[in-house]
Amino acid sequence: MALKIVYQICCGVDVHKTFVVASIASTNKQVLPPKRHRFSPFTQGLKELLQWLLDNHCKNVCMESTGKYWIPIYNVLEKDCNIVLAHPKYVKASRGKKTDKKDAKWIADLFKHDLVAGSFIPPADIRQLRDLMRYRFKLTCFMSSEKNRLQNCLTVSNIQLASVVSDTFGKSSQRILDKILENPDDTSFDIEPLIHGSMKKKLPELELAIDGFITPEQAGKLKVIKKHFEDLESRKAELEKLILALASPYQQELDLILTAPSFKNKFTAIGIISEIGVNMEAFPSAKHLCSWAGLTPTNNESAGKKKSVQVSKAGCYIKPLLVQCANSVVKSEKHPEIRNRYLRLRKRRGHKKAIIAIARMLLTALYNMLKNKEPYNAELYRKSDVLPVNREITIEQAILMAQFQGYKIKSAAE
Numbered sequence: 416m417a418l419k420i421v422y423q424i425c426c427g428v429d430v431h432k433t434f435v436v437a438s439i440a441s442t443n444k445q446v447l448p449p450k451r452h453r454f455s456p457f458t459q460g461l462k463e464l465l466q467w468l469l470d471n472h473c474k475n476v477c478m479e480s481t482g483k484y485w486i487p488i489y490n491v492l493e494k495d496c497n498i499v500l501a502h503p504k505y506v507k508a509s510r511g512k513k514t515d516k517k518d519a520k521w522i523a524d525l526f527k528h529d530l531v532a533g534s535f536i537p538p539a540d541i542r543q544l545r546d547l548m549r550y551r552f553k554l555t556c557f558m559s560s561e562k563n564r565l566q567n568c569l570t571v572s573n574i575q576l577a578s579v580v581s582d583t584f585g586k587s588s589q590r591i592l593d594k595i596l597e598n599p600d601d602t603s604f605d606i607e608p609l610i611h612g613s614m615k616k617k618l619p620e621l622e623l624a625i626d627g628f629i630t631p632e633q634a635g636k637l638k639v640i641k642k643h644f645e646d647l648e649s650r651k652a653e654l655e656k657l658i659l660a661l662a663s664p665y666q667q668e669l670d671l672i673l674t675a676p677s678f679k680n681k682f683t684a685i686g687i688i689s690e691i692g693v694n695m696e697a698f699p700s701a702k703h704l705c706s707w708a709g710l711t712p713t714n715n716e717s718a719g720k721k722k723s724v725q726v727s728k729a730g731c732y733i734k735p736l737l738v739q740c741a742n743s744v745v746k747s748e749k750h751p752e753i754r755n756r757y758l759r760l761r762k763r764r765g766h767k768k769a770i771i772a773i774a775r776m777l778l779t780a781l782y783n784m785l786k787n788k789e790p791y792n793a794e795l796y797r798k799s800d801v802l803p804v805n806r807e808i809t810i811e812q813a814i815l816m817a818q819f820q821g822y823k824i825k826s827a828a829e
Contacts, residue, residue, distance in 0.1 A: 427522030
């Protein structure tokens with residue numbers, strides 16, 4: 416049985432760092448020889464690629480997502496072509512028959528039969544927002560690393576501020592640390608003018624905590640770390656201004672997301688929009704969105720045996736964000752519809768699987784909120800948890816339920 420040809424004229428693009436190979440597959444009652452061409456990755460070369468496609472009446476293009484090299488090509492072809500971006504594992508050619516020209520032809524042959532699963536690519540403004548939000552996440556990680564390095568220096572120098580204060584980077588702690596770095600050899604200074612509020616109750620403990628020994632090398636390292644941390648903090652503040660300006664057109668969607676449990680920070684809501692966008696028509700259902708975000712078990716079954724039911728590795732940015740929100744909301748009693756479900760799941764499946772289930776529950780709620788333009792409604796979950804008033808069933812129904820659960824039915828005489 417021959418495969419159905421979905422695209423009469425389509426193009427497969429093999430993307431590399433230094434060049435781009437394109438192959439057009441044409442079918443007009445019979446399969447025509449492919450047209451191949453090699454282009455430069457510079458902007459002029461990509462414009463030539465676009466013109467070559469238009470001259471050959473080709474509007475459907477498929478290419479693999481090779482690193483970041485596909486992005487300039489996508490940006491040039493986006494307005495005039497229908498582009499399908501494929502994961503490399505779905506278009507990988509067989510060994511022994513792999514060249515750049517054959518790769519492009521193989522992609523085109525798969526695509527013309529609609530055998531390539533496309534990746535979700537949001538609009539250009541959402542892609543820019545996603546790029547800035549991911550960079551903000553990296554800056555936050557850098558700041559956390561610098562905090563840990565500073566704390567390690569204090570530990571090595573036996574300055575036990577962390578044992579007395581709750582935040583080493585608080586105002587009082589930073590004033591004390593600045594005073595120590597002015598003259599590392601002298602730790603017997605009066606610290607009372609440097610602290611404020613409830614910290615004054617801990618004055619005797621603070622005097623003992625700062626009585627350490629800082630070598631000149633550790634003092635120099637502390638100064639570099641502290642300056643780097645402050646610089647990262649200022650750069651992050653500048654980046655957040657850009658993010659807020661770029662996210663301003665989506666204020667309505669942000670307000671909806673902020674009504675959901677544990678979504679109290681505006682940047683958390685922006686992080687969700689930057690990953691999934693605001694148009695939920697891109698996902699056929701909430702289940703598809705959860706699968707894309709890596710919150711569903713993978714299928715690995717052979718000979719009737721399931722080898723693994725772990726969640727997939729997809730969603731490396733949105734999944735940790737949703738897990739953090741899930742961990743936050745299950746600790747609060749403000750949302751019993753979520754906390755009670757978590758406690759029930761934890762008894763049977765453990766904490767980790769229960770948290771993934773709650774993260775999926777939150778993402779499903781966000782999907783319906785953005786799709787229907789409605790705020791979060793806890794009553795919808797509470798109604799589903801209420802047991803029906805009539806709890807009576809017939810014997811035949813009970814037998815069917817037991818058989819469905821895997822029980823073998825036998826008579827009382829046996």
